[in-house]
Amino acid sequence: AQxxxxxxxxxxxxxxxxxxxxxxxxxxxxxxxxxxxxxxNQGLQLLLKYLSGSTLVKGINGFxxxxxxxxxxxxxxxxxxxxSDTAEYFCAVSDYGGxxxxxxxxxxxxxxxxx
Amino acid sequence: xxxxxxxxxxxxxxxxxxxxxxxxxxxxxxTVSWYQQALGQGPQFIFQYYREExxxxxxxxxxxxxxxxxxxxxxxxxxxxxxxxxxxYLCASSLxxxxxxxxxxxxxxxxLTVL
Numbered sequence: 662a663q664x665x666x667x668x669x670x671x672x673x674x675x676x677x678x679x680x681x682x683x684x685x686x687x688x689x690x691x692x693x694x695x696x697x698x699x700x701x702n703q704g705l706q707l708l709l710k711y712l713s714g715s716t717l718v719k720g721i722n723g724f725x726x727x728x729x730x731x732x733x734x735x736x737x738x739x740x741x742x743x744x745s746d747t748a749e750y751f752c753a754v755s756d757y758g759g760x761x762x763x764x765x766x767x768x769x770x771x772x773x774x775x776x
Numbered sequence: 777x778x779x780x781x782x783x784x785x786x787x788x789x790x791x792x793x794x795x796x797x798x799x800x801x802x803x804x805x806x807t808v809s810w811y812q813q814a815l816g817q818g819p820q821f822i823f824q825y826y827r828e829e830x831x832x833x834x835x836x837x838x839x840x841x842x843x844x845x846x847x848x849x850x851x852x853x854x855x856x857x858x859x860x861x862x863x864x865y866l867c868a869s870s871l872x873x874x875x876x877x878x879x880x881x882x883x884x885x886x887x888l889t890v891l
Contacts, residue, residue: 665818697882702884703884704780704866704868704882704883704884704885705819705866705868705882706882707879707880707881710879751818751819753818763809763821763824763832763834764809764811764819764821764880765821766811766818766819766820767818768816768817768818769816769817769818
């Protein structure tokens with residue numbers, strides 16, 4: 662069975678500082694990996710996804726993530742955060758042979774950007 | 777192009793009652809997935825509908841059921857409500873295409889409270 666572990670439940674950071682949100686997954690098969698963002702009182706918005714190819718994936722709002730198969734990780738990074746990045750971030754996995762649309766989510770990381 | 781919409785925004789029910797939540801998919805999307813997001817947790821996959829047929833189901837009991845209509849709107853029905861059903865219910869629609877790689881577009885959710 663697949664699972665996703667987001668190693669930090671909360672990450673406080675100052676504006677313009679770099680940030681890394683950590684995600685590890687467990688799966689016995691090849692996977693697709695995703696990062697979603699959820700702003701207060703809103704649904705989820707896709708930031709980026711890894712399907713195949715280059716292990717460095719660039720997404721919206723200046724975020725990027727690196728797929729590391731040997732470490733089963735997919736950490737999200739941004740070199741300089743803004744106040745508007747304050748939100749909850751979810752890592753998710755979907756396997757090649759699983760039910761279509763069956764995303765397995767982590768418990769989320771709350772990013773709090775302080776001025 | 778309109779986004780994914782859900783109704784109602786909030787709902788309060790009592791134990792044992794039945795509830796119907798509605799989702800209007802993004803134009804042209806023939807696949808809809810439903811997720812339950814309990815407080816402090818990541819979303820959990822309930823089921824997916826593709827062209828009006830159930831196309832995969834998570835670990836939820838049969839009292840969770842759904843419908844998808846020819847206009848691609850959909851419903852989530854929950855019978856015999858329990859206190860643990862209190863959660864944010866999210867629907868997500870996806871573009872027709874290659875299934876697992878389709879981007880899911882999420883609605884803002886319906887907050888269900890069971891008293």
